[in-house]
Amino acid sequence: xxxxxxxxxxxxxxxxxxxxxxxxxxxxxxxxxxxxxxxxxxxxxxxxxxxxxxxxxxxxxxxxxxxxxxxxxxxxxxxxxxxxxxxxxxxxxxxxxxxxxxxxxxxxxxxxxxxxxxxxxxxxxxxxxxxxxxxxxx
Numbered sequence: 001x002x003x004x005x006x007x008x009x010x011x012x013x014x015x016x017x018x019x020x021x022x023x024x025x026x027x028x029x030x031x032x033x034x035x036x037x038x039x040x041x042x043x044x045x046x047x048x049x050x051x052x053x054x055x056x057x058x059x060x061x062x063x064x065x066x067x068x069x070x071x072x073x074x075x076x077x078x079x080x081x082x083x084x085x086x087x088x089x090x091x092x093x094x095x096x097x098x099x100x101x102x103x104x105x106x107x108x109x110x111x112x113x114x115x116x117x118x119x120x121x122x123x124x125x126x127x128x129x130x131x132x133x134x135x136x137x138x
Contacts, residue, residue, distance in 0.1 A: 026113045026114065026117075027109055030091065030113045030116065030117065033091075034087075037087050037091070038088055040084040041084055041085060041088060047077070047081065050065060051065055079124070083120060086119075086120045086123045086127070087117075087120035090115075090120050093116075094113070094116050
């Protein structure tokens, strides 16, 4: 007996949604940045651990840490860590509000995204201004 094979018609496969299809929106970008800041906080916590270990080890180790932390690059990293911490905190508060079942209206979602972005920048600048004022304007 001879077998006959019947071929099914070839159809185009559906495309799954991906970033190339979506128009970038503030809320989408804030979600991506929230994940990135979460990862950055991991590395910033290593800096915090280095600071605590250096302080506990003695003046020489603490001096090495301070030399790095007070360099232009160290200050840039610490500034970025401060912003990431505050931005992630405000994003977490935004998500907490959503977990309570509130703030899902389109206008409110957009307003909260703008507020958390502006708030993270403003609060970071305030934290650094206060820190410089308390340190005598290093």
